[in-house]
Amino acid sequence: MFGTALSQLRYGAAILRNRRIRPYDLERIARDLVATLAEFGEPGADSALLPGTAGAVDPAVRRTVTERSLRATARAAARHTAYYRRTFDRLGIDPEALTPETWDQVPVTPKAELRGLPAAFVSAVSAPALMALTTGTSGTPTTVWFSRAEVEISVAMSTVSAVLAQGLRPQHTLAYAGCSRATLPLLNVEESVTRIGASFVQLGTVAPAVALDRLAAPLGLRGKAPQITHLTLSASYLAALVEEAEQGGWRAQDFGLTHIGVGGEPLSEPLRERAEAALGAAVSTSYMMTEAVPSGGTPCSEGHLHHTTEFGHLEVLDPVTHAPTEPGGAGMLVQTPYVPYRDCTLLLRYATGDLVRLPGEPPACELAHLPATSQILGRWSGPLSIAVPTRSVLELLEAERDVPLPARSALAEGPPGPRLHVLVRRLPAAGLLGRLEERATALGLGLNAIVLHDDPATMPPTGPVRADLREHTFEPARPATTPVTSPA
Template identity: 55%
Template sequence: MLRSGIDQMRYAAGILRGRLRPDVLTRVSQDLVATLREFGTVGDDSQLLPGRQGVIDPDVQNTITTRALRRTAGRAAAQTAYYGRLFGELGIRPEELTADTWSQVPPTSKASLRAMPAAFVASGSVPYLMAATTGTTGTPTVVWYSQGDLENVIALSTIAMAMTLGVRPHDVVATGVSSRATLGYLVTAEIVRRVGAAFVQIGSIAPELVLERLATPLNLPGRAPRITNFSAPASVFASLVETAERDGWRPADFGLTDLLSGGEVVSEALRARVEEAFGVAPERAYQATEILPAGGAHCSQGHLHYPAEFGHIELLDPRTLEPAAPGGAATLVVTPYVPYRECTMLLRYVTNDLVRVPDTTPTCELAGMAASSDILGRYDGPLSVAVPTRSILDLLEAERAIPLPARYCLVDEPGGPVLHVVARQRSARILGRLEERAAALGVAVKGIVVHDDAELLPARNTVRADLREYSFDSAGQVGGGDEYQRAVRPGDGGDPSRGVRSDEALAGSRP
């Protein structure tokens, strides 16, 4: 206990000095794991753990933020080619920046990072791991991590997983993500090792095989009878729900106690269907390869909260990149802090992840942290703000006549956007239910077109469940994602007359 207290004080002192020893943070996480293993819970001093801050005096927080921004900007300007040139051209002096003048630093776009990732790597660091984003389209974004960066992420993630998901030594933890997610795979495997649990990498395979592996008895000494913890993107959970409902799987067929989903929007409708299929609803997490360890945690009231110690969070209008108004849509703009990040440096990185700014100050258990709504989707133009992904998924994933993952697209037409969606059959009854629910949810579309064939969608929407890894045991098995990849090509369309359509405006306000 004495060593744990000393390490926590060393951690706090290191943050103030801007020099964090990864071994200190590692020991803090190890002490937490040991405490949970012995006592099953932690005491009131858990608020002293990294990422668990309580309410901080605004003046104190402003001073801490200013120091962190200056320290991070100073390293970026002195050691990276991109920010060194940018600060020189604009005459920005890192030592003079404050939280109030931080907007002098131009935002950094994904396109800039993607075009020249080496220009963002600090010369004083030793690159160790290249982590790439796992989106399903286009060139992935690359971020380099040093060994210290990776150790920090692992230690902080160990604290989060042990506290939030309650992973214990008897658990068997599995992941259903693509092997492209190198960072997530390495971090999860190491967390499980430190906790003393067991790890299974299922990967991105056919949902029938995933369900079989989740249900298969393990017969391992000292371990749970079946896999207890499973993490995967939302679209993978959607494909599992579709298959489980079709093939008659029940919660009693599994031994799952905790589920975790990230990387894609998790609608409330999907959470409910996952709980129905597996007996437990998935927890949500907001993390991104580019900004770790900065990220967000959900409170009991559904807000997304951002610990101030790991990075600076801004909620900016996605079109103007100026501060978004209360109640308005915003994109998350993030600056991961030194000393948590020392390799790839990013200042005011525009994630393009959409949220909504709270109308009022939250009163939840995490009210001491900056907050937003849950992730609404990705910003790719005004249409994505008017009809965000979350509103569409809340509509479609509650309708049992629509196969999961939902296949849809929006077409901007005179008078408003039209939602095209694939259902099991063309039916006026299905269309009527969708229209009624869209009006109740306030989904701002002019009309809905129901198709029974993915080839008729005017455009293709890909999801992480489409990232499929093949093996001999899946030879000859074709899932919905495989059929979709063969049948739908970018720009393909079809005869709209084959769909059931309503052009009548749907009631409801902008989501």
């Protein structure tokens, strides 16, 4: 496909020179990938050349591209956004003199600044078209504006990812069980699925019993699998579905799922195992956040999270001092999405709040050429969020059938150490406390005590999860049958 080759060349040249990306080129690449599927059933051998799938790059070339990308992004932000123009003028920073080694001259951008005045980060030469909100589970929702070109680029990349990472094909049907307020992910998924020729179902975060009914229902569509085959949702809503399936007597064979994609929250290994057993499909996870699109992370076979270098610059910094995190240490992800992928809301050294741990030794996995961290540990809320991270708490609790899903817990600080309060089904729970204490020690959690509750009212406040973003529906989970009476 000569046209596709030209599009790939133009796309590559734009990246190397930090020129404007033509959305048409990425759309052409994604469209021809879909055409290859239609003709041959599988992606071609050149799929390794597609955006976001780049292999190892010579370190000198990578450094040159990184320097150009950082300067171009800083230049656009300093010239065209109110926030960074003031910042660069106040500190006397010259965007043209920045290098990867001097990038720390640019101050870290706190999330509160973007939340407080999102318009100050919007480029004056952009054309805002779509306002995307985050879910707000960790505070006030964050507003990010996207241009039409950014949306088209994002959809094209999402199409490529759906084919290569999720194995989506025209005979499949994908259900999106995310909150309908999450505008950008919803738009991306719907557009990419239908461009592939597959079918799309907007499920939403309805009552878990309703969701399971819909997943199990036959579709009866010509040329499609008998039931929904793919499911996209958050980790906590997956936990809610697993709870309903296990407690409601559902079997894996009741569903036709082949793949479940999880994002937005840490996915524990116990929840993955329980979900695969309850719903009968492989569960995978990835990392992406609205503010940093299209930068993201992909897990490898050894459990690292590998971050793309093509779309943005990644740093792992101390959440308080913003000093670089040492190997083996825990820190916060700080993202700089690159121009030209982003042209509307521009962010430099954006403090995501997401915590990770750096490997102690360089990885030797299949994605070792990309920067590696641990999976997301949780959100920064103070030193306790590193000492007792959310992921470890979920690993501890979601292995226990006596803890209802999604697991509800609260950490309370105080001498002689933190106490973990846990909601359980009922008390007394024979042997549960002992098992939790034993596994907490094995996980290295520095807890002074674990306190069990069977009444939420007796617990300290627990943080919200995405499964709490419940969307109501008029349909009951299982409609009651109305008895038919004979006329008198």
